[in-house]
Amino acid sequence: MAWTEPITWTNVLSDASDFNEQIRDNLLALKQPPTSHYEANELSNYSTFSTTYANLDSDWSFSFSSNGGDLLIGLAACATGLDFGLLDVLIDSTRIANNTSGGIRKIVSSNTTNVSFLRWVRGLPAGTYTITLQWKNNSGGANSNTMRAGAGTVNEDVHPRFWVREVS
Amino acid sequence: MSWTHPRTWLPEKITADKLNQEIRDNFTALKDPQHDEYAPSYAAGNLISTSSTSWTTMTDFELSLTTEGGDVLIILNVDVDAAAYFDIEVNNSRKGGSDGTMGTSAAGPILLIWLLTEIEPQTLSIVGKWKVPSGTANILASTCPYFSAREIS
Numbered sequence: 001m002a003w004t005e006p007i008t009w010t011n012v013l014s015d016a017s018d019f020n021e022q023i024r025d026n027l028l029a030l031k032q033p034p035t036s037h038y039e040a041n042e043l044s045n046y047s048t049f050s051t052t053y054a055n056l057d058s059d060w061s062f063s064f065s066s067n068g069g070d071l072l073i074g075l076a077a078c079a080t081g082l083d084f085g086l087l088d089v090l091i092d093s094t095r096i097a098n099n100t101s102g103g104i105r106k107i108v109s110s111n112t113t114n115v116s117f118l119r120w121v122r123g124l125p126a127g128t129y130t131i132t133l134q135w136k137n138n139s140g141g142a143n144s145n146t147m148r149a150g151a152g153t154v155n156e157d158v159h160p161r162f163w164v165r166e167v168s
Numbered sequence: 169m170s171w172t173h174p175r176t177w178l179p180e181k182i183t184a185d186k187l188n189q190e191i192r193d194n195f196t197a198l199k200d201p202q203h204d205e206y207a208p209s210y211a212a213g214n215l216i217s218t219s220s221t222s223w224t225t226m227t228d229f230e231l232s233l234t235t236e237g238g239d240v241l242i243i244l245n246v247d248v249d250a251a252a253y254f255d256i257e258v259n260n261s262r263k264g265g266s267d268g269t270m271g272t273s274a275a276g277p278i279l280l281i282w283l284l285t286e287i288e289p290q291t292l293s294i295v296g297k298w299k300v301p302s303g304t305a306n307i308l309a310s311t312c313p314y315f316s317a318r319e320i321s
Binding site for chain 2: 003086102
């Protein structure tokens with residue numbers, strides 16, 4: 001349900017349409033905000049040698065319609081990165097780190113480690129945005145970054161989850 | 169916009185002032201709650217460093233939040249380059265154990281999430297704290313360290 005900016009009431013006789021928009025619809029907008037999520041359970045893990053930011057695949061990209069306001073963006077995942085790598089989130093054409101050398105989470109170990117993150121993105125105008133999880137490898141040499149994605153790997157069958165929610 | 173505890177309506181005249189307080193102002197307070205954050209932009213190298221083996225404030229990781237009462241969600245999201253422990257201090261009271269709420273034995277990510285519940289109306293001082301078991305640890309500036317506190321419904 002779309003959010004409508006609350007009006008300033010005046011001493012006029014209000015009708016049902018005012019109450020429906022201002023109370024019913026806005027309560028629904030707060031109770032059921034826009035949310036997108038993807039949980040991976042793939043046949044194989046994700047892997048990259050790319051030294052420039054790239055999408056994991058199309059599943060990790062959402063077309064997100066916001067009422068305007070703040071988004072909470074989170075990733076729960078494990079990965080390995082012998083030569084280290086970086087994760088970031090692209091919102092339309094701008095990554096949160098907004099620098100080719102930066103990111104918002106580092107993949108740092110040859111062991112499977114936590115690469116989860118959680119942060120707010122604030123003050124988005126109402127509109128539709130393309131929100132995408134991206135990553136890159138530091139060296140592009142012999143060692144790739146690998147994100148566990150189910151794949152039935154013994155002792156490493158973990159399912160990463162990426163989500164975006166408008167939160168008031 | 170501040171929150172006002174919702175009234176219990178009686179058989180009474182509904183005035184514009186009442187509707188503005190109960191509907192306009194309270195919906196606005198829910199939609200845009202109190203929020204403070206420290207979110208430095210990307211930079212090369214390290215942001216802050218410590219060799220302290222006793223709890224010390226993470227420089228600039230200090231927030232102030234005036235809450236109308238309710239719950240507050242705290243997020244600390246950083247990457248560290250060596251073993252370190254992390255905690256949250258609220259109004260001079262550290263929340264975790266002797267070694268904090270979260271730690272790492274080697275370089276890696278830190279995601280510390282804390283939900284304060286049923287907080288009375290007040291101004292909260294929320295501070296990130298850290299220490300090392302030995303040696304020196306640095307918070308990376310290149311992965312956009314993030315620290316936030318938000319009133320959440």
